[in-house]
Amino acid sequence: MSSEPGRRFGLSGVTPWGRRAFEYEAFFDLSADTLSGTVLDCGAGPSSFSAEMTQRGVKATALDPIYGSAVSTLRADLARAEERIRVAFAAEHDRFVWDFYGDTERLLTTRRQAAETFFSDFPLGQSLGRYICGELPELPFGTSRFDLALCSHLLFLYDHELDLKFHLEALSEMTRVAAEVRVFPLISLGRVNTKGCACATVPGWNSRKLSTSG
């Protein structure tokens, strides 16, 4: 396995891998109040967050470039990702803190549940405009279209694939379309100790602040 940071975990490219709503709620410290407005999940992939939130009456929209692909392609990509991740976890199990998931099998089961919920909602949701094919750093939405934008396991994590310019433009664009932006995690895939994970809440963070802060 390469020693290059980020490829240590055996992944190249951004992995199409999806989480469930309870995971997002924990990552982003979401409450009924936080979710009372319109919510964008940016880089949502096969996560079931949007599907589950829609079932709860939340006005959720998911955006990802993979939504332009056929379901059969998405399923095949996901199966390949699961195999790669199973191997990577076996090799690097001790790099991770397992308090939240328990063990690898429970984590993989959770991912499969997320994917199945996503796949059952995707055709209808796409026809209703809840799943949008698009990609950062340019979002196909008007200014202040959403109350909250979330970005899970895309920014920072894949800093070996996505450079600083991309990060600045992506964060700036999310703050353009949403009043508040939350990003998780704030670490790179190459980091050895994952205990430093934190949730960033940046209400009112605008593009001018982002560009001057570097």
Ligand SMILES: C[S@@+](CC[C@H](N)C(=O)[O-])C[C@H]1O[C@@H](n2cnc3c(N)ncnc32)[C@H](O)[C@@H]1O
């Ligand atoms: C690791 S998955 C995370 C999925 C979901 N957010 C979650 O946490 O379960 C990363 C997702 O980012 C998507 N992605 C890759 N490049 C992107 C871009 N430029 N803009 C938006 N999404 C992107 C991928 O297609 C993939 O579905």
